[in-house]
Amino acid sequence: MKNAGRLLAQLAIVAAMFLFWEMAVRTGLANARIVPPPSEVLPRAITMLGDPVVLHNLWITSAQVMLAFVLVAPIGVAIGLLLGESDYFGRAFKPFFFFVASVPKSVFLPVFILAFGIGFTQKVAFGMFQAIFVLVISAIAAAESVSPDYLKMARAYGASRRQIYVDIYLPAMLPVIVEGLRLGMIFNITGVLFAEMYVSRAGLGHLVSTWGMSFQMVNLFAGILLAASLSIAVNELLRWYENRVGAWRG
Amino acid sequence: MAGLSVVEAEQTAVSAGAGLRVENVTHVFETGAESLMALNGVSLEVEAETFYGIVGPSGCGKSSLLLMMAGLLQPSEGRIAIGDETVSKPLPEDIGVVFQESSLLPWKTARENVEFPLYLRGVDRRVRERAALEMLELVGLGEFANRRPHELSGGMKQRVAIARGFCQNPDILLMDEPFAALDEQTRMTLGDELLHLWDRNKKTVVFVTHSLTEAVYLCDKVAVMSARPGEILDIVDIDLPRPRTYDMMATEKFGRLRARIWELIRRTQQK
Missing domain, CATH: 1.20.5 (Single alpha-helices involved in coiled-coils or other helix-helix interfaces)
Known part of the structure; x- marks a missing residue:
């Protein structure tokens, strides 16, 4: 109620x-x-969902976002856990990650275009690049969030190494890691859309950018609405999962 | 306790009602170039089924001593033994440990926390659930079995930790300032409940505390330690009758015992 x-x-x-x-x-x-009314924008956004051209571009963007995420998530989390758990690697490489993380990643886009050309690969690579820092940093935080008290208790009660990983580390870190995945996803979407808007031949970002430059304001706003809905949906889905695995955090 | 006997049957304890011996234990922390002596030549004889207190100023190494008894820390010199067996690693079947409240696993329910030691040992699910529920009933938390720690008060959390210590029915229970984070009223109540549990299910208890009243009220013997490096100043016999009751705190004898411990600690602090 x-x-x-x-x-x-x-x-x-x-x-x-x-x-x-x-x-x-x-x-x-x-x-x-400049600003069309929602009574025009909303119906346009809905008709767009039946437009094969828009759907095709939406699919390209989604595929890039998903591929980038599937590739970058395990890499980012693994690096973060390594840096968070290993004293040696942590001390050597953590500062490097924090420094680079504070640089706006967009300034590197021209480098990606030179390295990968314009297209699918370049956009996936740039999405990964945007996401990896927040993934690494939150995985470091996840590893460091495991209280030594839990480990001490588990060891006193005879936990094996495997039990310590499965029954202490994993459940303790999971909510923080999922939170990192969610933030990584937001950065990833930003990266892909930004790359598409900067220079590209396909994707939702490419459409939005073209509509803007050709003064098709209703299309532009409807496109923004679609991009926003997509991001919100993905974010909320991950947040739901995060709350589920982290309910114990109170 | 019917519930415990199920678990007990699977146990291979060193000996029924084991005591604990600390033999000339010295502990030196190596921190880079410097080395710091935390304990110096500590010897204790904790007889089976006694309630043994250890008090001393902060940083006297009493918690380190307890970690060594738990097999989580190795002495630099000397040894700790149960019967003839040297404690060189955790012996979860013989030794239970109650830490401060932060050692409850927050993602597990009260019941799952209590049965965790049994779970680690691979005890059958139904057996360990029943043992845990019975233990929770005994500490008055039967109806909170499915709550997680963040839904429990400080006192309730510590009851869960005590239930966890008792649940696998070890011979020896080590308690590291288990009530330190609680307010005085809760602390007194829990002390009473602990004595009650202990009375019905005798164990060798080693109880580290910095509360002198608590030490006198709960223990049979109290080892008093000096500031770093920790040494045993004296072992005070608490010859108050059992069961202990609150009105004993007002007696002259209680006051004398408490004053004696305080005098020992105070003298070393002045040095």
Whole structure:
């Protein structure tokens, strides 16, 4: 009941935002030539989902995002756990990761274009590059979040090495790792879309960028809406899983 | 305790009602170039089924001593033995350990935490669940069996930790300042409950604390340690009758015993 009430309030806020947007355009508060009203944008976004050209590009973007994620997630998590657990590697390489992580990754895009050309491979590589730092850093945090008290207790009760990994490390780290995967996914999507908008021949980012430059404002806003919905859906799915494995964090 | 006997049958304890001997134990921490002596020539004879207290100022090495008894830390010199067997690694079937509250696994329920030592040993699921539930009943947490630690109060968490220590029915129970994080009222209640459990299921208990009242109230003997390097200053016999009751705290004898321990500690702090 309480949840239902909250959901209703949240829906009302979203509805109010769209209403405000509509009113702002109609009253002339917003320039209708630059900002089309939602009464035009929303139907366009829905028709787009039946447009084979849009669907094809949406598929390309999704495929790139998924491939980049599947490739980068195990690499990032493995590097992070190694750095978090091993004193030697940790001290040697952790600072390097933190330094590079603070550099805006977008400045490296031209290098990726020179190295991989323009296309599928380059966009996947750039998505991976965007995501890897947050993955590594959160996996380091996950490894370091395992309390030595748990290990001491488990050892006192005779836990084998395998039991310590499976019954202590894994459940203790899982919520933090999933949180890292979620953040990595956000960076990954950002990377792929940014690469598509900068220079490319296909993908949702390419469409949005073209619509913007050719002044097709309704298409542009509908495209933004699609990109936003896609990211929100992926993010919420991972967040749901994160809450499930981390319910014990209270 | 009917529930424990199931588990007991699978145990191969060193001997029924084992005691613990600390023989001339010295412990030196090596921290790079420097070495720090934490314990110096400590000897204790903890007889079977006694409630043995260790008190001393912070940093006197009493917790290190307990870790050594648990087989988690090796003495630099000397040895610790149960019967004839030297404790060189954890002996989970003979020794249970109760740490501070942070050692409960937060992703496990109270019941799963209590049965964890049995789970590690591969005890059948139904057997260990029943043993854990009975233990939780005994510490008054039967209805909280499926709660996770973040849903429990500090006192309840420590009851779970004590239940975990008792659940696999070891001969020796090591307790490292188990009530340190609790408020005084909870601490007194839990002390009483612990004595009650111990009375029904006698074990050799080694209880590290920095509360003098707690030490006198709970223990048969109290070893008093000096500041670093930790040495045994004296071993005070607490010849108060059992069962212990609160009104004993108001007696002159209780006060004398407490004052004696305090005097020993105070003198070393002045040095």
